[in-house]
Amino acid sequence: MNIELARREQRSSAEPSTARTYYRWARFYDLIFDWPFYPGRLAAARAVAKTLPANGRVLVAGVGTGLELGLLPRGSRVTGVDLARPMLDLARARVAHKRLDHVKSLRVMDAGVLEFEDASFDVVLAPYLLSVTTEPGVVLDDMWRVTRPGGEMIILGHFSAEQGLRSNLEKRLAGAGAWLGWRPYFPYAVIGDWMNDHPAAAIVEERQIAPFRLFTLLRIRKAAPAAEPVS
Structure with a gap:
């Protein structure tokens, strides 16, 4: 068995326990995370539209209950994946109710x-x-693998402050991450280190997003192969 296959099997075996962290949030997710995070989802959907070719394929990794699906271009072909089946059940109901025909598939899957x-x-x-x-x-590695050359990986998320009161608070909350289901202390260096190992990756847009500029939108383009010279 090769190392890559072994790694994938190990992550797959851990999926149920990881996903259970989010099961308890499924019924309340939209109530808590819909409108406060709408500006970020709208900005992300507009970023997708800006770079997507006609009839292009979009993967939404960590689609949850599908709050952003209706914002994505109707001319696209969208696939969504998430670890938590209860979240996907709500996303499927949303797709059916709103007739989101551009959403082609919603699957239980680990983004890694x-x-x-x-x-x-x-x-x-x-x-x-x-x-x-x-x-x-x-x-990041597996999302990058399935991105075509010339395509983009669009990341929307929170990065912890490097100093000051907010930084101290995020570090103090770090121990509650397992219960919350997310890490309050998440340094931007995670992206920086990854970028250093991927020379074909280039950030083409980076900006802070509401509410309170606590979130960051990143567009990372994957360089297309250089054209062969005409002899």
């Missing part, structure tokens, strides 16, 4: 063990995902 071929998607969107994963670098 994506069951798709390399370069399968034009855009991979990760809304509020990285700070809830146990291995964000692994998740």
